[in-house]
Amino acid sequence: MDRGETEAAGASLADEAYRALLGDILSARLAGGTIVQERRLALRLGISRSPMRDALGRLEGQGLLVQNSKGALSVRVITLPDYLNSLAVRLLIEPTAAALASASFDTKELRALSSRLTVLEKDEEPDPARVQQFDDAVHDLIGEASGNPFIADVSRQMRRYTTMFEQQRKLAPRKAGIDELRGILRALADRDAEAARTVMTLHLEHIRQGVLATY
Numbered sequence: 001m002d003r004g005e006t007e008a009a010g011a012s013l014a015d016e017a018y019r020a021l022l023g024d025i026l027s028a029r030l031a032g033g034t035i036v037q038e039r040r041l042a043l044r045l046g047i048s049r050s051p052m053r054d055a056l057g058r059l060e061g062q063g064l065l066v067q068n069s070k071g072a073l074s075v076r077v078i079t080l081p082d083y084l085n086s087l088a089v090r091l092l093i094e095p096t097a098a099a100l101a102s103a104s105f106d107t108k109e110l111r112a113l114s115s116r117l118t119v120l121e122k123d124e125e126p127d128p129a130r131v132q133q134f135d136d137a138v139h140d141l142i143g144e145a146s147g148n149p150f151i152a153d154v155s156r157q158m159r160r161y162t163t164m165f166e167q168q169r170k171l172a173p174r175k176a177g178i179d180e181l182r183g184i185l186r187a188l189a190d191r192d193a194e195a196a197r198t199v200m201t202l203h204l205e206h207i208r209q210g211v212l213a214t215y
Contacts, residue, residue: 013048013051014051014052014054014055014058015055016045016047017041017042017045017047017051017052017055018054018055018058018059020045021036021041021055021056021059022059022064025059025064025065025075025164026160026163026164026167027129027167028164028167028168028170030075031075031168032075032076032077032078032164032168033068033074033075033077034074034075035068035072035073036065036073036074036075038052038053038056041056060073062157062160063076063157063161064076064160064164076164077168078161078162078164078165078168080165080211080215082161082165083161083162083165083211084208086158086159086161086162086165087158087162087204087208089154089158090155090159090162090204091201091204091205091208093151093154093155094139094142094143094155094200094204095196095197095198095200095201095204096146096151096197097142097143097146097148097151097152097155097200098142098146098184098187098188098196098197098199098200099193099196099197100145100146100147100148101141101142101143101145101146101147101196102187102188102191102192102193102196103191103193104145104147105141105142105145105188106145107189109141110185110188110189113134113137113138113141113185114185114189116134116137117134117178117181117182117185120134120178126178131177132163134181135177135181136159136163138181138184139155139156139159140152140156142155142200143155143156162207165211166211171211171214177203177206177207180199180202180203180206181203183195183199183202184196184199187199
């Protein structure tokens with residue numbers, strides 16, 4: 001294997017480690033405050049420490065891992081102020097993203113999302129993980145369809161913080177939010193920018209109010 005192939009293999013392993021750890025953090029399998037040890041995680045994933053170091057550095061750069069008071073790297077604990085601040089940012093950009101996306105959202109993707117949503121609507125007690133996955137899919141595709149990669153990137157990062165908060169505190173996604181997602185998809189299908197903006201705003205406001213009601 002030449003140098004280029006070796007570097008590509010290392011990058012691939014780092015990407016795989018990053019995705020695995022990101023999933024553990026967002027699902028709270030790695031709970032807030034958990035100290036992450038490079039060697040132990042590398043052994044668990046069956047990779048060398050170099051790609052694991054790259055993956056941890058990436059997660060730290062995104063604010064998902066932080067240095068604790070003793071200087072050890074740990075999973076960030078998302079506080080209520082963190083959560084509310086991230087939602088405030090989402091309220092600034094995601095309604096605009098929905099309005100922009102309404103002009104170009106792919107019809108085939110809309111049909112696929114609508115079919116997935118119908119399954120969730122028919123389930124009286126849908127698996128919270130499936131609700132979360134669907135919500136992520138809708139928001140990710142709206143960010144991409146907005147045509148603004150900065151909006152898509154910031155939205156994704158802010159949603160990671162809100163997801164971490166909800167998972168760290170075991171707050172299950174509300175089934176009531178499914179109705180709002182249906183409204184968002186309907187506005188996108190109608191190419192109605194202002195309706196998409198309005199429904200997205202209501203969706204995020206209801207999320208904020210729902211969390212505040214628990215405190």
